[in-house]
Amino acid sequence: MKFSTALVINLAAVAGYMAARTLLEDDTDLERLPNAARHPLEHARGRLQRARTRAQHALMEARIERTAAERDLMAQYRSRTRP
Numbered sequence: 001m002k003f004s005t006a007l008v009i010n011l012a013a014v015a016g017y018m019a020a021r022t023l024l025e026d027d028t029d030l031e032r033l034p035n036a037a038r039h040p041l042e043h044a045r046g047r048l049q050r051a052r053t054r055a056q057h058a059l060m061e062a063r064i065e066r067t068a069a070e071r072d073l074m075a076q077y078r079s080r081t082r083p
Contacts, residue, residue: 024048 023045030038030045 020048024052 023041030041
């Protein structure tokens with residue numbers, strides 16, 4: 001891969017990240033944009049916010065499962081090490 005291609009890919013990734021961060025901020029003023037640009041950005045903002053909510057729920061469920069697994073493993077360990 002050429003250096004210029006890698007550079008363009010990295011710049012696009014950074015631009016996408018920055019755009020997503022900007023859209024996730026609730027105080028971003030989309031009303032100033034023309035209708036042709038506003039509606040797709042509002043839709044993208046909604047999708048990003050739903051994805052963030054799903055990710056937060058998944059992380060919370062993973063923490064609960066990890067805690068339960070740790071508790072079970074400690075109970076098994078204690079039952080095997082204590083007579």
